[in-house]
Amino acid sequence: MKIFILSLLISLSSFSLADTFMVDPTGVVKAFISDQDGTIYLWDGRPVAYLTTVAPNTVTLKSGESHIYGFNGQHLGWYHQGHFWDHDMNVFGMEDSVYKGYTKKEGSQGFKGYKPYPHIKQLAPFYKKVQGDSWSEVPMINVLLSGS
Numbered sequence: 595m596k597i598f599i600l601s602l603l604i605s606l607s608s609f610s611l612a613d614t615f616m617v618d619p620t621g622v623v624k625a626f627i628s629d630q631d632g633t634i635y636l637w638d639g640r641p642v643a644y645l646t647t648v649a650p651n652t653v654t655l656k657s658g659e660s661h662i663y664g665f666n667g668q669h670l671g672w673y674h675q676g677h678f679w680d681h682d683m684n685v686f687g688m689e690d691s692v693y694k695g696y697t698k699k700e701g702s703q704g705f706k707g708y709k710p711y712p713h714i715k716q717l718a719p720f721y722k723k724v725q726g727d728s729w730s731e732v733p734m735i736n737v738l739l740s741g742s
Contacts (some may be wrong), residue, residue, distance in 0.1 A: 613703075615690040616678065619729045621697040623690060625738060628706065634662070634738060641665065641739025642742040645673050649718040653737075664741015667713035671737070672722070678737075683723040684730035686737050709740075 604619040612629040625642075627634050632645035645660040649669070656659075659674040671680045693732035730737070 615697070615699075616687040616734065617693050617697050618687060618734050620694050621693055623697060623699045624734050625676050625687065626703065628698070633706075633709055635704070635706055636735065636738065637699075637701070637703060639707045640742070641707050641709040642738040643670055644709075645713065647653045650715050651717045651720065653718045653720065659714075661718055662741075663712065663715055664738070666740050666741055667715050668741045669716045669718045678734065679725065680694045680724075680730045680732065680737060681719055682730070683725045684728055685726075686730040686732060687734040 614627040614629060615623045616625040616627065616634075616658060618624050623637055625634055625636050627645065633641050634643040634645070635641050635695035643662055643664045647655060647660055649661050653661075655672075656674060659672055662670040662673055662678060664670055669681075671678055671686065673679070677685050678687035680686050
């Protein structure tokens with residue numbers, strides 16, 4: 595019985611009720627952000643990227659804005675006000691709480707996988723374009739996987 599309870603607690607520790615769910619343009623949850631450390635996981639639990647306010651070069655961030663870096667060191671974009679922005683300043687994902695429409699989860703959320711050690715960070719772009727109001731042509735999954 596004690597082993598069962600211990601294994602149940604360990605498996606539940608992989609989930610956090612406070613995770614932030616990220617949806618694609620159709621409202622399907624494709625990724626989630628751990629509110630514990632800013633790690634971005636795909637829905638199946640694979641860690642692919644992380645949020646940070648530190649870049650190897652001096653880039654001015656807006657209040658509450660973060661860089662999105664893949665574990666391979668590649669700068670993927672920015673996270674601000676519930677949106678993932680790519681380098682062209684198009685949205686490639688957004689929080690389910692910000693999405694205007696119905697959201698859905700396909701399958702169950704995967705267990706959080708072990709995070710790889712982050713590589714040396716690539717320089718962030720020195721300037722950002724004006725924020726657009728359209729979705730990126732590149733799907734969120736592809737952008738996030740390019741950083742793993």
